[in-house]
Amino acid sequence: MKESKSLLFFYIAWLVAAIATLGSMFFSEVMKYTPCSMCWYQRIAMYPLVMILLIGAWKSIKETTLFATPFVLIGWLIALYHNLLHYKIIPESAAPCVQGVPCSTIYINWFGFITIPILSLTAFTIIGVLLILEKRNRNHA
Numbered sequence: 001m002k003e004s005k006s007l008l009f010f011y012i013a014w015l016v017a018a019i020a021t022l023g024s025m026f027f028s029e030v031m032k033y034t035p036c037s038m039c040w041y042q043r044i045a046m047y048p049l050v051m052i053l054l055i056g057a058w059k060s061i062k063e064t065t066l067f068a069t070p071f072v073l074i075g076w077l078i079a080l081y082h083n084l085l086h087y088k089i090i091p092e093s094a095a096p097c098v099q100g101v102p103c104s105t106i107y108i109n110w111f112g113f114i115t116i117p118i119l120s121l122t123a124f125t126i127i128g129v130l131l132i133l134e135k136r137n138r139n140h141a
Contacts, residue, residue, distance in 0.1 A: 009134035010057035010064060013127045017049040020123035027107065027116065036101040038082040042120045045075030049127065062138065065131045072128045079121035086117045 024043055027033045035043070049071050056064025084090040085103045092104055106115055 005137050006134045007057050009130045009137065010053055013068075013130040013134075014050065014053035014057060016123050016126050016130070017046060017053055020046050020120065021050050023119065031107070033107040033116075034101045036103045036105060037096045038078060038085070038103045039116065039120075041078045042075050042082065042124075045071045045078065046120070046123065049075075053127075065135050065138075068127075068131060072124055072131060076121070076124040076128060079117060079124050082117040083121055086115060 021043075024035070024039070024046070028035055049068055052064060052068045052071070055061065056067070081090070082103060085092060085094065086106075088104070092102065096103070109115055
C-alpha cells in the first residue's frame with residue numbers, strides 16, 4: 001500500500017513535469033514567444049525531470065527522489081529569482097538577460113497575475129512537495 005502511494009506521488013510529479021515541458025514548448029514553438037535566459041535555465045532544470053520521474057516510477061527506483069531533488073531545487077531557485085525580477089522586487093539591472101528578450105517581458109497575464117514565471121515556480125513547487133511526500137511515505141513504510 002505504501003509503495004503504491006509512493007508511485008502515485010512519482011506519477012503525479014511526472015505529469016506536472018511533462019505538462020510544464022509541453023507548455024514551455026507550446027509557448028516557444030507554437031506561440032513563437034522567445035524565451036529569455038532565465039526561462040532557458042528553468043527549462044534546463046525541468047526537462048530532465050520528465051525522464052527521471054518516469055523511469056523512477058516505472059522501475060520503482062527508491063533513489064529517484066535523490067536524483068530529482070537537485071533539479072527541482074535549482075529550478076525552483078531560478079524560478080523564484082525570475083519572479084522577483086519579473087515583479088520588480090529585484091531591479092532588472094540584476095537580471096542575467098543582457099541580450100535578446102528581457103527577463104521582465106510579459107507574454108501572458110491570465111487573471112491579472114498568472115505569468116509564465118509563476119507557472120514555472122508553481123510547477124517546481126508542486127514537484128518538490130510531491131517528492132517530500134514520497135520520501136515521508138517511504139520512511140514511514
